[in-house]
Amino acid sequence: MIGRLRGVLAEVEADHCLIDCAGVGYVVVCGARTLQRLPAPGDEATLQIESTWNAESGPRLYGFLTRDERRAFTTLTGIQGVGPKAALSVLDVLPPGELAAAVAREDKAAVARANGVGPKLALRIVTELKGKPLGDVSFTPSAPGVHAETAAPVPSVTGEAVSALLGLGVAEVNARRAVDQALIRLGDEADLSAVIRAALQELGR
Incomplete structure (x- = not known):
């Protein structure tokens, strides 16, 4: 394997x-x-x-590029009716953190933006992902009467590092690529400052 x-x-x-x-x-x-x-x-x-x-x-x-993306893929393909192609399509429009937020909001429309994912399958994905772990974030169901937005995931090191690079004027696609490469070099447990330094090295700054 x-x-x-x-x-x-x-x-x-x-x-x-x-x-x-x-x-x-x-x-x-x-x-x-x-x-x-x-x-x-x-x-x-x-x-x-x-x-x-x-x-x-x-x-x-x-x-x-990251372990969280691979974990999200395996979690998605474990849902009935979600094959590898559909799982990749979901992750194309919703990276793991954004997918977790969409599930917390019960935002079926966001999931249905994925190519090949209709409203019924989007509903099944949102329903079955609630409460399931996904790397550093999890799909947490809201309690009865509690608005789903209260269950939004904690910002990830990836997201914060990308935001920091955007603040330095780096284009988003280059920022994400540099941060991904930095995490591959340093590992998923690296702290934010180390990731930002390594990402800047990737960018040649």
Whole structure:
């Protein structure tokens, strides 16, 4: 079972990338948001991997830049009717923290923005995710009579680091990519100041 790949990013296609690890090329299926945040072809890339097996198509690798994204993917695919393609679509429009907030608000419309996710499936996703953990955040159901907005997740180190870089005038796509690469280098337990310093190094500042 493959859990992580680190190698040279050889190709990036519409729905997957190819990572060359010591001469072996691994085809990794990724969401559009992940593909947009990858480094340039020829550079080193690290992806968190979820391996699946299908009787018809055989093994398949799904790649994510952070462990939280991979955990969200596995949680989503555990819901009846949510396949890998739909799970990736949800994460394209709602990263883990934003997905947690949408679930807390019972915002079915936000989930239904994902390609291939209709209103009924969006309702099932929101209903079944309540109370389930997702990395550093969890989908917490609101008590009867309590407005769902009170259950919003605590801001993550990723979000705060990206905000700090935005305040320095860095474009959002570059800020997110730099923070993701910093977390890959430092690990998910790194503190905010260390992540910001490493992200600035990624940006060459």
